[in-house]
Amino acid sequence: MSRLNDANIKLAREIIARYPRPKSALIPLLHLSQEQNGYITREAMQHLGELVGVTSAEVYGTASFYEMFKFEPVGKYLINICGTMSCALMGAHELMHHAEKKLGIKAGGTTTDGVFTLAHAECQAACTEAPTLQVNYRYRLRVTPDDLDRLIDNLRDGKLNEEFPPHGVLSKVRQSIDASRAVGAKAPEDVNESPVWLDGKAAL
């Protein structure tokens, strides 16, 4: 079952209600579905289309624009090793080779036990701390081959569960917004009052 489960459908409805148009909720819903399944399945895209009233093609069009949505199963831990200039100068390629040897896969592949996926990444905006990598988009900086070995072992042994939730989980603490603070179901063209920040008094 890779459509949203009942609990997530409920959550999806809540998220949809925060936007003036249902389809505006598509990106958060894609994250929700990736959190549930680890990647974006076809059935999930069809389901999201039903939920927000667009075609599956439109869901796919939106989702495929973003690198962080995966359409194939991804390991529980997605390791992105930066290969851009600063990191390259500081040994990123060697680090990648080391990771490939350690995990027994090539960059872009997933280990047979489904735990690790290894991937190249472009600059992760932490160049002063090169070489860098991310595990499920959480940083590790100035990584040496030894660090990498330890990291992989600890991940496999479940010692880092606290820090690294499985791929797809954006944050462990789910943001919530009080219904009274939701923007409301008004489409932009129906909004007549000026935005709050233009109105001096309201801003005070």
Add this chain to the structure above:
Amino acid sequence: MTIVDPIKEAAPVDPNVVNITINDKPVVARKGELIIAAADRTEDFIPRFCYHPRMSPVGMCRQCLVEVETPRGPMMVVSCMTPVAEGQVVRTATDGVKKAQEGVLELLLANHPLDCPVCDKGGECPLQDQAFSHGPGESRFVEEKRHYEKPIAISDIVYLDRERCILCDRCTRFADEVAGDALITFTSRGNDTQVLTFPDEPFSSYFSGNTVQICPVGALTAKPYRFKARPWDLEQTESTCTSCSVGCRTVVQSSRDELVRYQGVDIDPVNWGWLCDRGRYNFESVNSPDRLTSPLMKNGSELVATSWSVALENAARMIRLALAQSTNNVAILGGARGTNEDAFAWAMLADKLGINQRDAQLGDGLSPEVFNLAQATIDETCAAKTIILLAPDVKEELPVLYLRLRDAAQKRKSRIIEFSSRNSGLTPYVWRTVGFEPGNQAQIVREALATPEMKEQIARGEVVVVVGRSNLAESEVFTLQALGEVLSAVPSAKVLPVLRRGNVRGAVAAGLTPKDNSGDAIDILNAAAAGKIECLILLGVDPMADVADSGLVQRAFTQVKNVISIDTMINSSNRNADLVLPAAAYGEKAGTTTNLEGRISNVAQKITPRGTSRPDWMIATELSIALGVDIGVSSLEDLNEKLVNSVVAFAPSSDAKSTHGDGVLMARETPVTISGVASKVTDRNAYNYRLVVSRTMYDSAQSTIASPSLAGIITEAAIFVNPLDLARIGVTEGANVRVGADGTNIVIAIKADNGINRGTAWLPFNHTGVDIRPLLNIASDVVDVRIEPIK
């Protein structure tokens, strides 16, 4: 002393007019108009790929760059996104502009495969043309180009070659914005951006052919035309589609005397350049190997080829023999497939012979009195504040009218009130949908229109009622009653009658409709079944397949002594005819046709009629001579002259030129009002289901079956009910059930459909597999059926 003229007041400046100059020449533009649209009225062509006048601008391709004067000097803007402004100075061919346009083209060509020699678009390709007119001539790009799998089928009809695509967003915009079928979309990003469908969900839009026509490169091609011809070999002529009564303007193209393609032509009052796929691709049936090439006459139990002289002689003999006893012994069915002239020639012949029983409608139409109510055009309908639908599913039956109505609802803010027994293609776009069970629509309409909300809406301005037959298993009376209710609630409402058959309005106006209160098609069939008709003439109709009540038709055909059929192919009705006269098909004959709003426009001949087939009017003329009652027609022009002089409705088309382009509206009679019709419907037994039977775009119509590209799209017959009823019947989706009415049973697959109310069941008409017509009985006002699981 000099006399001074009083100072003239300055003419008020029209706020809707904006004066600009393009290349130093003054141009008058409309307020809010885009520079590129204003320039299109001048000699100066601005190159473009993504801009399309019928869709919202997106500025995707950047080919339309021009310079606009600003206080800080000339500025480069995309002319398809920049509106005109008073005093604006636009230059479209400065050195800067040329450099920019060449630059954009060089980039567009960087990844373009340049496989023009094997590309269908070559020779009529905007990319090719504009690379010549506005391109750099040479590319500096020597790197490997991007590669994709060469064409992938994105539907049964359309192929996509992503290497050729320049990402102009025309096809995807059309699918989403115009057709409402966003089944193709841009996927991925940057260098990987490509048009795709969702995996395994094809671009099965009724309007997919339009994307092929507007794609500015050869990225989208359509199966029926792929590798068939080269543009420079094509001959073409403008015409009007008669596959349904919308009457879209087309250009008919042929190569070596064979039809190879229709393209939409943009006329303002009707189709805006769009066509539906059925109308666009059923030209294949004209080329069908099954076309009749010579008259056929019954010899024993077989039809054998014969000469025209023998055939006409025999036809005359059969008719004379039947007429010898009574003029009521002969009847003519059909005529809606032909031109106005065809219908008129047959009507003249019928007049001469005293045959009053004739009908171009087949019991599923509207009484001609509806045409005498205050009429609305398509434009008037789409501009109305309120549009009331008492009509069949317009998307299925009158596809391009659906595009217009959808546009009215989406962009023009017309509000549509839909009365219907099941959801239609328009339902997602209507303001209110009011459901009814077949038979009680009049009451529902009366109650609905009396609510304060509806009253308020109706008071907002013009109201147009779109009226047609939404259910073949329901008496016409209910539609007329419901229409009567609308007109009594809104006496000022205008009416747009929507009848499906191509030229039904023209045929009726030209005289192929019951004369002197004689019976309509159903009465004719009843009379035939009672043995009272000796000779039945079929003018391009197939009642066996096309009349809802197949039992009646069968009884009629077994009783009739002689059947004379004028048709393009053998079908279920003329298979056992005594005489079949081969008729010229669409594209093989000229004349005029009349669309559902009464617009008369020309249909053109492009190719020679197959074999010895000839137009219906010519057959009528020759038959009249064989019968010794010459209708005195010597040529098409002569016939047309007679038509416009003797039938007032056609008078406005007396100048042949008026039927070109936009065409011309029929003369409208002084509107009458509809007289009340009363009838009551029996209550439905709670265990039964009331039937809705209606047509879909792809059914087993002859022109669809005989078009190989379309034939495969027709779906298997099935019965559709509300998902809750599925549970009540105790079956699962797809199971076979027994459907019974009046002692007749059929076995058919059942499917769930959320758009149907409980207690109602929908049967699409004329699909493949199971024949559903035995269930239908035209004598009953509504049809209730039992649905039982099969143990």
